[in-house]
Amino acid sequence: MEQQHSPNPSTPLLDQVPTPEALRTLQPAQLRQLADELREEMIATVGHTGGHLGSGLGVVELTVALHYVFNTPEDRLIWDVGHQAYPHKILTGRRDRIRTLRQGGGLSGFTKRSESEYDPFGTAHSSTSISAAIGFAMANKIKGEPGRGIAVIGDGAMSAGMAYEAMNNAQAAGNRLVVILNDNDMSIAPPVGGLSGYLARLVSSGQFLGLRDLARKFGRHLPRPLQMAAKKTDEFARGMAMGGTLFEELGFYYVGPIDGHDLDALVPVLENVRDAAEGPILIHVVTQKGKGYAPAEQAADKYHGVQKFNVVTGEQAKAPAGPPSYTSVFAKALLAEAETDPTICAITAAMPTGTGLDKFAQAYPDRLFDVGIAEQHAVTFAAGMAAQGMRPFCAIYSTFLQRAYDQVVHDVALQNLPVRFAIDRAGLVGADGATHAGSFDVTYLASLPNMVVMAAADEAELVHMTHTAARHDSSPIAFRYPRGNGVGVALPETPQLLEIGKGRVVREGSKVAILSLGTRLGEALKAADQLDARGLSTTVADLRFVKPLDDDLIRRLIATHEVVVTIEEGSIGGLGAHVLTMASDEGLTDTGLKIRTMRLPDIFQDHDKPDAQYDEAGLNAPHIVDTVLKALRHNSAGIEDGLLALGTAV
Template identity: 80%
Template sequence: MSERPLTPLLDTVHVPADLRKLAPEQLPQLADELRQEVISAVGVTGGHLGSGLGVVELTAAIHYVFNTPDDRLVWDVGHQCYPHKVLTGRRDRIRTLRMGGGLSGFTKRAESEYDPFGAAHSSTSISAALGFAIANKLQGTPGKGIAVIGDGAMSAGMAYEAMNNAREAGNRLVVILNDNDMSIAPPVGGLSAYLARIVSSREFLSVREALKRVARKLPRPLQKAARKTDEFARGMAMGGTLFEELGFYYVGPIDGHNLEQLIPVLENVRDAEEGPILVHVVTKKGKGYAPAENAADKYHGVQKFDVVTGAQAKAPPGPPSYTAVFAKALIAEGERDDRICAITAAMPSGTGLDKFQEAFPDRTFDVGIAEQHAVTFAAGLAAQGMRPFCAIYSTFLQRAYDQVVHDVAIQNLPVRFGIDRAGLVGADGCTHAGSFDVTYLATLPNFVVMAAADEAELVHMVHTCAVHDSGPIAVRYPRGNGTGVALPAVPQRLEIGKGRIVREGHKVAILSLGTRLEEALKAAEALEAKGLSTTVADLRFAKPLDEAMIRRLLSTHEVAVTVEEGAIGGLGAHVLTMASDLGLTDAGLKIRTLRLPDIFQDQDKPEKQYADAGLDADAIVDSVLTALRHNSAGMVGEVRA
């Protein structure tokens, strides 16, 4: 790791008001120092790097030109917001990024008045900024809504839904399209920057408005022709016809790293009476840091790294990650069956489907940030006889819940869901935690919901998904590495709705779902040491439940505890409902359900998160002992340890 960089100019800027005191010619130096500060900080903490480096100049320019926080700045996704945090009063905490009790890796309302809208999922910025703009308009207060959205986020339909509704905001809405992959426009140069400055200027807009007033007095056919002529002329010079059709005044493309170009254009946009306006800037991910520029994918999200060499800290050798096991198992299924295909929503490496794509490029589909489309596309494939696997993070699958219900479950189509990042996710915090998938899937008729206890079980469950053709089926698995068990050479087809007894006892029963099984076994050892004979069951299925096993365990043990890595309404609720339906509660059965607490947990180390949630071995033991101390009360219910 290197020493902190020297940043004499940045040291004078604590909030954007300080930034606005600088002369324009000082801004390039400020941007250089800001970039070095971000590199240095992320080298210490890890986190998102390339995206933040790509918007250093843009961040400085926005805060320099606009009156933040009165002008409400909304960053889409928020993973590019580290430079923004440095400039908005949080520099003294920037080396606590993504740590327990530290700064969030995304924008967060509770953190600062300069974060008016929290984000970590994609394509929400235009809708939110539109809300701010309309609210100010209705309340008669000054202030614009400014959305900064990346070109990748523009693949989601929500962005276009918002733009289609944006006319009402007028000039109070500014959308800045951060194009960092040249997916929309060719490389920019002096001519495009000059044109952007001209067409955003007050003089040009005034002349254009005057011509529009004249055109309104013309017969209707000539009005239409005049409007089309204006759009065509600017479209030929500037591009942006699509945005014009959605009601935006388009400006760009301009170089997002050239402050001499950015500042005057943004000033023109700030002062324009025309609106809403979309400013198209072209940037480079990782700008100013050679390792990140040369390998944008590897430096999108990084571990701690050496600033001088760019070398990232390597995790100690150990078992493969669950994601890697899923990918390997799916490739094996693809080799056995050419009907197997895979779908991801802009997360090929995050879900492991990049490996499947290398093996089966024609059967792998990255649909972009479009989870709704991904699910219904998979449903169409299934309806035509294919065997699609839709691999989506638990937290992102939430975005497609209506499609899961309407297009998959109601039609009972055999779409296979690989649900990555199930449970808590450490540094990414509550926005990326997979807390709710058991609750929202196991409540649906026709669904099969599995949770892998270890990597060997995951292999069996992928195979079970592959050969299950009688309806939708899902397997959930966490972020991180497996337990180190040997992977099976030949996968087994699991019997739907059947769990397994891992350890046999007679007084206490622990019913585990998912990778808390290891903690359940540790708890069983501790209970045995106290003379409490303990059974541990891996239920495997949240739906359908293994009714025969659960009924036996609840009928023959004094205390039963369910353990799951999910929110209230999941496994525990289903077991309690089953026990009630079977009349087992009438016999004074003691059952406790351990699950994630009914809060959004902040980022921290995963082991601490689970301890705080009451889902480690100590908490399981405490829950059992508490239940036994209340033996005479015969309580039934959901009680936290």
């Protein structure tokens, strides 16, 4: 009979377990009920708040078992990425705030050190957990303090090279390091009923490990060839039975695969690992995304991240009708380019849907490459294709492109290869918060020789920039665009080829000039209306390019306006810094011109609604007006002070 779900489930046992300490007082026979109640609580929570659903449902039993067996928070439990940690948050003293997930002032959608002692390491980018766990384990080992490092990492995150770099460095941590490979998609080696659970318990048992250790000691007295043969026989036998030879070669004792939803199998294995002298140990656990909630089980991709939804029916709340998203506009524009250009291909790092490239994959499966969570490889792979005459579009979120910065510098910019970077999620991103904000890409790209950097002010501009990037073969080129829907402008039937380094004047004035980069253009135009109403004639320019700058346009606006304000959705070091440097180099500020730069503040902003985030950042229309008025008052005060000083001298 299918489980019935409720937006307000009955959870009598979970109500008695506010912390892992209370959890560890339960009897093993009670854990199944606790897991069922925890799953219902999570479904009800995400139905109310929206957020990541499938991944958390898949680790409910694993979460219960880990906190039951290990001594958290002394044993440092690290959830790779952290989007599956909602059940963990419920069990670690945060249940009373769980329905504030991803809301302004509420709980983060990922693990966060400042939120709880049970979150020893902040995560949201993948494949970092093993490195951090080794760090915790080695620190405790050096200090002679108890406590393990326990990393829970998904099979997708294991596609990143950093995970293997860490495992290659793990042996020194010994039995203080435990890695849980949560295999919920690729099914590296699926479990085979009760036999796999029995084998996992057997090879993790103290008796087996003791016998194996005795055999090793005995083997040391054998001739070298026989020692090596015995070692290979042991590895081969367990590798054939369960997989894991690769992990053995990296220095791990491999246990698994084991059914990650079978608490009767999980708990004994974890207890054996906890008490083992052998180490480091990797436990291969197979789980199902969306486990226990039929809609999520049947459509794991659709229910990975969700809007608020009806818990009973699974129906997600629909966003109000409006303009298309920037992501979909880019995807459609790239498809149009690929129709007439067989050299265009697309590369994504495990985000085909998030970047809109799933549509490209359907139309041109031979020209779409999903390289897994491997941004470094994605960029250098694109560089190789560009060097061989292809036109690769590397579509990566701004925050994830940071992970491949050396490759952008060394493999692309230094060699002046025409890789096209489509940078999604530029600027602030709302509920995902600081870990996913696209704050730094303009700064870290525009500082590079050979690089062209554009920012779309609206969805029509994004179409033009996609076309321009497709035609640009002389250097690397990047264009950025935000999360969410466009502003509603009509999409062009025929895209324009933009002249590199040339902006456009959207509104002509005479006293104040606002130089905008990206989608703050709408707020700049609102500010211009308010300034005009005060008698301050205002020009608004969409610069389009931060590199190369439109020097001629900027010179003209500086020469003909009293105040110039730059505004952008990025950190210090971006447009404002480039305009100031150009003006300084050319002596354009010597006349007393006032230049003011508006940018994201020098902080990591917490999650909230995007409008609230930009208001906090001081980048909305009222803030632009205030910046202009303060600059003009400063000018007036300076003139008055100068006249007063002159009169006194006379």
